[in-house]
Amino acid sequence: MIKVVILVLLVSTAFVILTNLSNAQVLRDQDSSATTIQTAPLEKTVEQVFRNIKVLNGMPQSQIYPAMRFMAASLGFQCGSCHVITNDRGDFPADDKPEKQTARQMIKMVAEINKTLGEGRPTVSCFTCHRGQRTPQGAPILPLPILSPRAAVATTGTSTSSSLPSADDVLIKYQGAIGGTVAIDRVTSCVTKGTTTTATGQVVRYESEQAAPDKGHEAFTLPDVGGRCAGDSRCEYERVVNGQQGWLNSGGGVQELVGEQLADQRLSFLLFGILRLKDQYSSFRVSGRDKINDRDVYVVSVVRSDNKRERLYFDVENGLLSRRISYTRTMIGNIPQQIDFEDYRDVEGLRLPFTIRASYVDASSPIITRKFAEIKLNVPVNDAKFDKPLTREPVIK
Ligand code: HEC
Numbered sequence: 001m002i003k004v005v006i007l008v009l010l011v012s013t014a015f016v017i018l019t020n021l022s023n024a025q026v027l028r029d030q031d032s033s034a035t036t037i038q039t040a041p042l043e044k045t046v047e048q049v050f051r052n053i054k055v056l057n058g059m060p061q062s063q064i065y066p067a068m069r070f071m072a073a074s075l076g077f078q079c080g081s082c083h084v085i086t087n088d089r090g091d092f093p094a095d096d097k098p099e100k101q102t103a104r105q106m107i108k109m110v111a112e113i114n115k116t117l118g119e120g121r122p123t124v125s126c127f128t129c130h131r132g133q134r135t136p137q138g139a140p141i142l143p144l145p146i147l148s149p150r151a152a153v154a155t156t157g158t159s160t161s162s163s164l165p166s167a168d169d170v171l172i173k174y175q176g177a178i179g180g181t182v183a184i185d186r187v188t189s190c191v192t193k194g195t196t197t198t199a200t201g202q203v204v205r206y207e208s209e210q211a212a213p214d215k216g217h218e219a220f221t222l223p224d225v226g227g228r229c230a231g232d233s234r235c236e237y238e239r240v241v242n243g244q245q246g247w248l249n250s251g252g253g254v255q256e257l258v259g260e261q262l263a264d265q266r267l268s269f270l271l272f273g274i275l276r277l278k279d280q281y282s283s284f285r286v287s288g289r290d291k292i293n294d295r296d297v298y299v300v301s302v303v304r305s306d307n308k309r310e311r312l313y314f315d316v317e318n319g320l321l322s323r324r325i326s327y328t329r330t331m332i333g334n335i336p337q338q339i340d341f342e343d344y345r346d347v348e349g350l351r352l353p354f355t356i357r358a359s360y361v362d363a364s365s366p367i368i369t370r371k372f373a374e375i376k377l378n379v380p381v382n383d384a385k386f387d388k389p390l391t392r393e394p395v396i397k
């Protein structure tokens with residue numbers, strides 16, 4: 001018994017050391033507060049969960065579906081282009097389709113290329129070559145466009161002239177733009193009501209409760225299309241974050257939110273993703289200027305405390321956050337997820353976005369738009385909302 005405990009301790013220490021080693025790069029840019037980087041609960045790898053994994057070994061379990069959607073989107077494929085699907089049910093472990101076999105070779109090739117390029121960073125992905133097509137284009141399309149004499153002259157250093165502000169400047173301006181630190185620090189809870197779109201574009205009621213320092217709950221109910229919900233709770237969705245734990249309740253059952261999913265979920269709440277934005281990251285660097293809908297923005301590269309890389313886009317003029325892109329680093333590429341913040345309005349002395357639009361590399365759910373009808377601050381929140389949702393018996397039809 002004692003031996004087992006010691007072994008577990010040894011293994012978990014080894015894990016902490018390993019994660020810290022891989023964090024070394026990030027730590028270099030940070031101050032001593034970096035030592036508080038939490039070690040997330042051990043996440044299972046895909047080969048521990050799925051039946052017929054030959055090349056994606058070592059990939060965290062939570063990445064398999066994003067990776068599959070990324071491969072599909074990169075090739076203009078659907079799941080059924082590589083997998084056997086009969087009567088709407090996929091037999092995902094089956095190896096019958098040649099495309100699946102080719103995909104395995106391609107995954108290995110991509111890993112090799114990235115190893116050659118260095119650091120194993122996923123610089124090259126399926127999309128680098130495929131660009132949304134089954135067969136990559138190997139050469140420029142002829143005839144080539146005729147260059148105007150002026151353009152033929154090498155464009156001499158379109159200098160990234162205008163000097164960039166420091167990350168501190170951008171963040172201080174941001175804090176001021178949303179209401180100032182005093183007003184921000186006063187907020188201990190946030191309750192929102194409004195609507196969200198579903199994968200198929202329907203608009204349903206949505207509500208959330210959030211409480212400092214790290215609790216959030218959101219819920220919505222999918223419409224009962226064709227009696228699918230059969231009057232039970234299968235169409236009710238709930239997502240909860242409670243400190244280092246989190247759950248997704250999709251009616252049929254409760255799933256643990258693991259790994260990056262937890263921080264992703266926390267950031268989706270206004271209290272954390274807007275009001276306490278700065279606390280979510282361990283490093284900030286202004287990396288350039290860009291434009292979003294004709295407005296100038298500063299691009300700030302940030303690293304989350306769970307090590308995930310993101311880019312934040314701040315409006316140059318008004319200082320507000322207009323976009324956040326997070327990148328899930330997988331062995332087949334960096335998978336982006338983009339969140340746009342729009343329709344900022346005054347709420348008790350603060351400025352908060354009333355429309356949040358999330359875009360995913362997911363052909364079956366490309367955009368989810370959330371619109372708030374009301375946002376209330378510092379109202380009492382029922383703490384039971386943040387408990388693990390109760391598993392309800394799935395109803396068998
Ligand atoms: C380009 C081809 C391709 C596409 C498109 C694709 N997959 Fe896969 N999928 C694979 C390959 C290859 C594997 C096996 C990976 C390995 O061997 O490590 C796999 C494995 C899986 C597994 C694990 C099966 C098991 O139990 O071993 C699941 C689940 C899965 N895919 C779901 C999906 C879903 C859902 C989609 C659509 C969103 C999809 N896949 C799209 C190629 C594809």
Ligand code: HEC
Binds near residue numbers: 103135136
């Ligand atoms: C370096 C460029 C490159 C990258 C990166 C790449 N591919 Fe390919 N892929 C090709 C080329 C070229 C072909 C066509 C090969 C042929 O026709 O013989 C191809 C063909 C395929 C096919 C077969 C299509 C068919 O017509 O049956 C699949 C499936 C595929 N790739 C999946 C992937 C996946 C999944 C990834 C990412 C894990 C990926 N590829 C990354 C270059 C690439």
